Amino acid sequence: MMGVLETQEMHSPALEGNPLGDPARRALTVYLPPGYAAGTRRYPAVYFLNAYSGSGRTWTNFSPFSLSVPERLDALIAAGSVPPFIGVFPDGWTSLGGSQWVNSDAIGRYRDFLAKDVLGFVDRTYRTLPKALSRAVVGHSSGGYGALVMGRYHPDLFSHLSAQSPDAYFEYCYLPDLPKTASALLKAGGVDAWYSAFVQRSRETKARGEDFSIISALAMAAAYSPKKGEPLNLELPFDTQTGRLRPEVWNRWLVHDPVRFVPKFIDAFRKMKTVFIDCGTRDEFNLRWGVRMIAEDFKNGGVEVTHEEFEDGHTGVNYRFERSLAVIGQRLVLD
Known part of the structure; x- marks a missing residue:
């Protein structure tokens, strides 16, 4: 890769004393674009939320005959398809396999972990552009669900989101x-x-x-x-x-189903500058239909949305980040 991957350790006050006893000290994987170390410029930041049963480190796993997501974004930057940005991969793992990136009395405050602790640490540690217009949140499956949660509660922090095959239409x-x-x-x-x-x-x-x-x-x-x-x-x-x-x-x-909460919180989503959602036509968890419902709700609510379907299932679809990042990259504010 032309960019650099590094791992930091950060402490999360939001996760202190969580009911599962999971650690409040977390590894944080960060991608720094080519030229970061030698320069002084500030960069937009894209936050990647792991899916259920994953962690921040899952993004860097070796993928035989394919590319990891950091390798894909590195190639996109090298090709000029997206502007250079900092990639942030927080650790949302729990002893039950995941958090859905929400605050819960049974799991802990993972929405606060991301919105307060991770963002604060990244903005203090790296040369980011610390404003919503220069931040995006993306994810697949439960990570895509988490991106919608961030859009619902934190349009003041993130102006761009991509929810790929997010959990939706719980029935x-x-x-x-x-x-x-x-x-x-x-x-x-x-x-x-x-x-x-x-x-x-x-x-x-x-x-x-x-x-x-x-x-x-x-x-x-x-x-x-x-x-x-x-x-x-x-x-x-x-x-x-x-x-x-x-x-x-x-x-x-x-109440937590995006098919229910997107229409209710449509005013928050109207503040977003980019909303990208997609799903495979053969998704094994039937998410295609929930995503279609959400797309309709966005359109009916006056939210500009890019909604795409692709011929594939639910897993092994990290290549789709090339598409979502290309859409988001055009709209990130670079100064």
């Missing part, structure tokens, strides 16, 4: 996994028993293929329906004995 993307979760919890004897066994087998050997649906459902419950005093401080949207959906809890999830 299609989450409901199919709830019966599987109910069966696993019933067999194990409850949330605590299942989670303890899951952690043990994951460390001693490896997780089972079917474990992903269950741990993901627990993570979503922790994000959307936290409840102190319950196992893992979360409330499930179904009865553990019968599997019957609990409308009062499920409705708490739906």
